[in-house]
Amino acid sequence: MVEAAVAMDHAGHAAPARGLTRWLTSTNHKDIGTLYLVFALVMFLVGGAMALLIRAELHAPGLQLVNPGFYNQILTVHALLMVFGAVMPATVGLANWMIPLQIGAADMALPRLNLFSFWLLFFASVLLTSTLFLPGGAPAAGWTLYPPLVLQSGSAFPVAIFSIHLMGASSIMGAINVIVTVLNMRTPGMTLLKMPLFCWAWLITAYLLIAVMPVFAGSVTMLLTDYFLATSFFNPAGGGDPVLYQHVFWFFGHPEVYIMILPAFGIVSEIIPTFARKPIFGYDSMVYAIASIAFLSFIVWAHHMFTVGMPVAGQLFFMMATMLIAVPTGVKVFNWTATLWRGSISFEPPMLFALAFLFLFTLGGLSGLMMAIAPVDLQYHDSYFIVAHFHYVLVPGAVFAIIAGVYYWLPKWTGHQYSVRLGQWHFWLTAISVNVMFFPQHFLGLAGMPRRIPDYATPFADWNAVSTIGSFVFGFAQLLFVWLVWRCARGGERATAQVWDGAHGLEWTVPSPPPYHTFATPPELR
Amino acid sequence: MSHAEPSPGSAYYFPHGSRLPFYGSASLFVLMAGAAATLNGAAAGGWILGLGGVLLAGLFFAWFGQVIRENQAGLYNDQVDRSFRMGMMWFIFSEVMFFAAFFGALFYTRQFAVPWLGGEGSKGLAGLLWPEFEAGWPTNGPAALGPRADGSFDVMKAFGLPAVNTMLLLSSGLTVTIAHHALKSGQRALLKLFLALTFLLGFSFLSIQVYEYGHAWHELGLQTGTGIYGSTFFLLTGFHGLHVLIGAIMLVVIWLRCLKGHFTPRQHFAFEAVAWYWHFVDVVWLGLFVFVYWL
Amino acid sequence: MLRRNLARFAIAALVAALAATPAAADWSLLNLPRGVSELSREIYGLHMLMLSICTTIAVVTFGAMTVALLRFRKSQGAVADTSLVHDSRLELVWTVIPVLILVGMAVPAVARILHIEDMSGSELTIKVTGYQWQWHYEYLGRDVAFFSRLARSSDFARQPGSGIDPATVENYLLDVDRPLVVPTGTKVRLLLTANDVIHAWWVPQFGMKRDAIPGFINEMWFRIDADRPGTYRGQCAELCGADHGFMPIVVVAKSPAEFVAWLEQQRATLARPE
Numbered sequence A: 001m002v003e004a005a006v007a008m009d010h011a012g013h014a015a016p017a018r019g020l021t022r023w024l025t026s027t028n029h030k031d032i033g034t035l036y037l038v039f040a041l042v043m044f045l046v047g048g049a050m051a052l053l054i055r056a057e058l059h060a061p062g063l064q065l066v067n068p069g070f071y072n073q074i075l076t077v078h079a080l081l082m083v084f085g086a087v088m089p090a091t092v093g094l095a096n097w098m099i100p101l102q103i104g105a106a107d108m109a110l111p112r113l114n115l116f117s118f119w120l121l122f123f124a125s126v127l128l129t130s131t132l133f134l135p136g137g138a139p140a141a142g143w144t145l146y147p148p149l150v151l152q153s154g155s156a157f158p159v160a161i162f163s164i165h166l167m168g169a170s171s172i173m174g175a176i177n178v179i180v181t182v183l184n185m186r187t188p189g190m191t192l193l194k195m196p197l198f199c200w201a202w203l204i205t206a207y208l209l210i211a212v213m214p215v216f217a218g219s220v221t222m223l224l225t226d227y228f229l230a231t232s233f234f235n236p237a238g239g240g241d242p243v244l245y246q247h248v249f250w251f252f253g254h255p256e257v258y259i260m261i262l263p264a265f266g267i268v269s270e271i272i273p274t275f276a277r278k279p280i281f282g283y284d285s286m287v288y289a290i291a292s293i294a295f296l297s298f299i300v301w302a303h304h305m306f307t308v309g310m311p312v313a314g315q316l317f318f319m320m321a322t323m324l325i326a327v328p329t330g331v332k333v334f335n336w337t338a339t340l341w342r343g344s345i346s347f348e349p350p351m352l353f354a355l356a357f358l359f360l361f362t363l364g365g366l367s368g369l370m371m372a373i374a375p376v377d378l379q380y381h382d383s384y385f386i387v388a389h390f391h392y393v394l395v396p397g398a399v400f401a402i403i404a405g406v407y408y409w410l411p412k413w414t415g416h417q418y419s420v421r422l423g424q425w426h427f428w429l430t431a432i433s434v435n436v437m438f439f440p441q442h443f444l445g446l447a448g449m450p451r452r453i454p455d456y457a458t459p460f461a462d463w464n465a466v467s468t469i470g471s472f473v474f475g476f477a478q479l480l481f482v483w484l485v486w487r488c489a490r491g492g493e494r495a496t497a498q499v500w501d502g503a504h505g506l507e508w509t510v511p512s513p514p515p516y517h518t519f520a521t522p523p524e525l526r
Numbered sequence B: 001m002s003h004a005e006p007s008p009g010s011a012y013y014f015p016h017g018s019r020l021p022f023y024g025s026a027s028l029f030v031l032m033a034g035a036a037a038t039l040n041g042a043a044a045g046g047w048i049l050g051l052g053g054v055l056l057a058g059l060f061f062a063w064f065g066q067v068i069r070e071n072q073a074g075l076y077n078d079q080v081d082r083s084f085r086m087g088m089m090w091f092i093f094s095e096v097m098f099f100a101a102f103f104g105a106l107f108y109t110r111q112f113a114v115p116w117l118g119g120e121g122s123k124g125l126a127g128l129l130w131p132e133f134e135a136g137w138p139t140n141g142p143a144a145l146g147p148r149a150d151g152s153f154d155v156m157k158a159f160g161l162p163a164v165n166t167m168l169l170l171s172s173g174l175t176v177t178i179a180h181h182a183l184k185s186g187q188r189a190l191l192k193l194f195l196a197l198t199f200l201l202g203f204s205f206l207s208i209q210v211y212e213y214g215h216a217w218h219e220l221g222l223q224t225g226t227g228i229y230g231s232t233f234f235l236l237t238g239f240h241g242l243h244v245l246i247g248a249i250m251l252v253v254i255w256l257r258c259l260k261g262h263f264t265p266r267q268h269f270a271f272e273a274v275a276w277y278w279h280f281v282d283v284v285w286l287g288l289f290v291f292v293y294w295l
Numbered sequence C: 001m002l003r004r005n006l007a008r009f010a011i012a013a014l015v016a017a018l019a020a021t022p023a024a025a026d027w028s029l030l031n032l033p034r035g036v037s038e039l040s041r042e043i044y045g046l047h048m049l050m051l052s053i054c055t056t057i058a059v060v061t062f063g064a065m066t067v068a069l070l071r072f073r074k075s076q077g078a079v080a081d082t083s084l085v086h087d088s089r090l091e092l093v094w095t096v097i098p099v100l101i102l103v104g105m106a107v108p109a110v111a112r113i114l115h116i117e118d119m120s121g122s123e124l125t126i127k128v129t130g131y132q133w134q135w136h137y138e139y140l141g142r143d144v145a146f147f148s149r150l151a152r153s154s155d156f157a158r159q160p161g162s163g164i165d166p167a168t169v170e171n172y173l174l175d176v177d178r179p180l181v182v183p184t185g186t187k188v189r190l191l192l193t194a195n196d197v198i199h200a201w202w203v204p205q206f207g208m209k210r211d212a213i214p215g216f217i218n219e220m221w222f223r224i225d226a227d228r229p230g231t232y233r234g235q236c237a238e239l240c241g242a243d244h245g246f247m248p249i250v251v252v253a254k255s256p257a258e259f260v261a262w263l264e265q266q267r268a269t270l271a272r273p274e
């Protein structure tokens, strides 16, 4: 028996275990949140290092650093690590830390499951990264893993598939935990419509996760059986269809991008009111907007497939459904703007990143809207225009929001105030270089540069060089961030409980850092 | 068990630390690595896989054992109970979505891919590539894939053994409900009897399915490699069968707990969770029976 | 003080970034090409419409945000109006106006889709098959078929460590051994399929791309303007393995008369039907 006795400290005053044991066994939501966040940061650096390798190869025409097969491998692993290893875990980490504090719960509802989700993710990522070192290399079919190409993978194939299964299981358990915590653990008096928007965003994200991760698991399972059991799901000779995979994948894949952005919406909705010193504008419509975005995200998937030759009715439907998403998203953008209006705005690092999010996410959303127009997407599709779109919504979108969230809550977690000045340096370097890095990619795509190529025609050389310069500045700037977080964790000026003068909510009523156990008795709502 | 035992209604129980999650993740890691190695034909693969399986079994014993002990110690109040219920419900929902992927594949191929390959519908141009092929269902595709040299195969008739299996599962749904009512009204003997009946029905179902698989594989020319029909047939019924197996094992566990005197008419979350799961398996089967065997 | 420094730094960084832009940047390479076919011009027009609508939306929303950020700064003594939390009329306005804009965008888009999908009345059909990594073209009913792959010059230069500067290679990676030849002013229909994995056929000057999927056939058509004979280049646009970046498409458009002559010559000498 692994665990002989029941842990008996239900009185709720256990101190953290010491050393490694703490991180391997703690079911405390704060510890698990920290684990997730640190893990996400490491994955961001690893995935980012791969991105830098990609950009280095692309800095000039000709093959300089990697061969084409390996290029496709790092491309695939870059995307998978960033999505499943960096952005999603980071938002889960924030959820772990903040949801209990925001709703006045002592912990997540299912603490052991919580820790299980984390370690499962960890081992799954180990499996995924190990594929780079297996004979034949990592899967090289892009993060979308389209058959038949992906079926040409080597021995990494089943490893990658199983790692996806484990990641899916981890996400589902994490999502169940969030739902149960939010629905069952709120302090008395905290009705759903009094909940902070971050909790709302995460609640709906969790529903998306539960609905689509199993579908992803199913789609890669069919790949696996096509590979090993001779099934014909994606093989026309047996009556299947490669495009079937794309439908099933994007039924997951599209909601997946909202899984990455909805928590970001939640974070930004916390930060903007704090630094505008004004409550969020249109709270109710914010909630309805998130819900509508989530709902619509289920019926737009084939906008990734306008060139596969869908029947016309399908193209029309998916085009119009996709366009509709602009409406609730617009509501959110306008509400944030209205929150700024007649506020009393100051520009601390969290606010700077949230504001950059506001501008640059909108920019990325607008290019998304252009791609939703099926006839013009026939030009944009699989060009760098797409790469520009999704990096705008993912990097200055999701990643900026996460960084903003870290800047916002870091003094709360560590009890120390960080160097605001260093944070501002980090911000300006990051915000400028991100545009140098990704804006020219719009031009490249429109001029006809396909994505997923390691080498390109000479007319594309200049803007690629610019993009590469931007990416290295961006990478360097992130080292400042790592340094800042490290320093803040080690020490610094003591932070007050409220930290920011405009901050409101339960999380700001507990001391900074919060004691290991908070809200052992449910707090009173003021 | 030390300490005073709080009665239901007191504070929410939070475990403080557990080695099981790490251990469980590591076992799944071993299991998956072993599975991948086996599929790749590595010599040690089977051993690693087996080790992973043993470790995982250990996890289930330890984890559920712990939860049961905590439960028996009265650590779980109503709020904890509610968390478990919600957790189970959403877990089942995720399972529904897993099956949805395969049902989706079935509907898509039947409605679109196969007709197109046969030259019908808006993308019927594909038929030019397969001039000989006539769309229909069941089919093993234009290349008539499968074990038989002439490309033929037979299917299981819906109103033979599959219909028997339907009856078995439906009655097991009934027996588990009777057991539930018995539990709620404190009739323990009835409870034990009908619970046992339930998993016996489940195992009978599985035996018939095993027989059916052998028959299909060896005599009907119906294998996973028998084109899209074989693919959808085996994946859908196979994953369903796996879920019946898991459900039946859980029923056995619950039954053993009943024999030990666990559960009260008021508090019996584990029983209900397993019953829900069993009903879910039932409903999936009805979908299978209609869309895989019958129509 | 701090802020002034930062602002100065920001401007300096921006200037540096712009200076990093190579002076030789070809400014015509910033937008979609108008193209040389009926459809490409329609798509270009639609693209410009969407671009201008989106730019306008961006200017308006970014403008509002910027005004707010400038006017309501705490450092300028702005005091928050905490009663401004809700305004149903305003919220209705910014829900309804976007819907109207979207309807305005959808109408022309639908018309374009229907035109793109109208395959009727084509005068020449070519079957295009993607291979790892080359294209096969078959002029249906004309007894001409051939493979088309990356030109030798590019293939040498692209090898790692070739020592050849791509800039010295004409049409680096955009040249093939045997181009596809089509007549101008004629509705040409392509039947696209693939032999192994999915590829996609894309010539930006023709306005669109379409996937070539093994086991299935996709259609697309184009009609090159009668007065625009010439050579048009594109690339495979669906990841198809290691050499996905190295399977270009070159189309030579000739006047119908020259095309017929070319076809005759092919039939007579080079092309054995495959």
Ligand code: HEA
Residues within 6 Å of the ligand: A144, A257, A258, A260, A261, A303, A304, A305, A306, A322, A323, A325, A326, A327, A329, A330, A331, A333, A361, A362, A363, A364, A365, A366, A368, A369, A371, A372, A373, A377, A380, A381, A382, A386, A389, A390, A393, A394, A397, A398, C057, C061, C097, C098, C099, C101, C102
């Ligand atoms: C966080 C991630 C994220 C987010 C939020 C989005 C948001 C959107 N995306 Fe994006 N998308 C991706 C990540 C994301 N996307 C990724 C990763 C891919 C590529 C995958 C791959 O192929 O590898 C992709 C690809 C992709 C495609 C496929 C392109 C192709 O391959 O051909 C399309 C097509 O429709 C699309 C559309 C949209 C739309 C319409 C939105 C909308 O949600 C945007 C809505 C927002 C706005 C419109 C701006 C704000 C609104 C206003 C200011 C209101 C006023 C506006 C109007 C009235 C119009 N996306």
Ligand code: HEA
Residues within 6 Å of the ligand: A044, A045, A046, A047, A048, A049, A051, A052, A054, A055, A075, A076, A078, A079, A080, A082, A083, A087, A141, A142, A143, A144, A387, A391, A394, A395, A398, A399, A437, A451, A452, A453, A454, A471, A474, A475, A476, A478, A479
């Ligand atoms: C959340 C997701 C996410 C994030 C954050 C990023 C971040 C970045 N991405 Fe990525 N990307 C994707 C998701 C993401 N990407 C996806 C889904 C694809 C499509 C894949 C496909 O086609 O299948 C893609 C594809 C993609 C391409 C297209 C390649 C091609 O089509 O051929 C490029 C090219 O420029 C690129 C670049 C970058 C860069 C420069 C960053 C930068 O923002 C990264 C910045 C971070 C750093 C630079 C880290 C800093 C660290 C160091 C400097 C030190 C390193 C030290 C150690 C490791 C110890 N990405």
Ligand code: CUA
Residues within 6 Å of the ligand: C130, C131, C133, C198, C199, C200, C236, C237, C238, C239, C240, C241, C243, C244, C245, C247
């Ligand atoms: Cu062929 Cu890419």
Ligand SMILES: [Cu+2]
Residues within 6 Å of the ligand: A253, A254, A257, A301, A303, A304
């Ligand atoms: Cu999408």
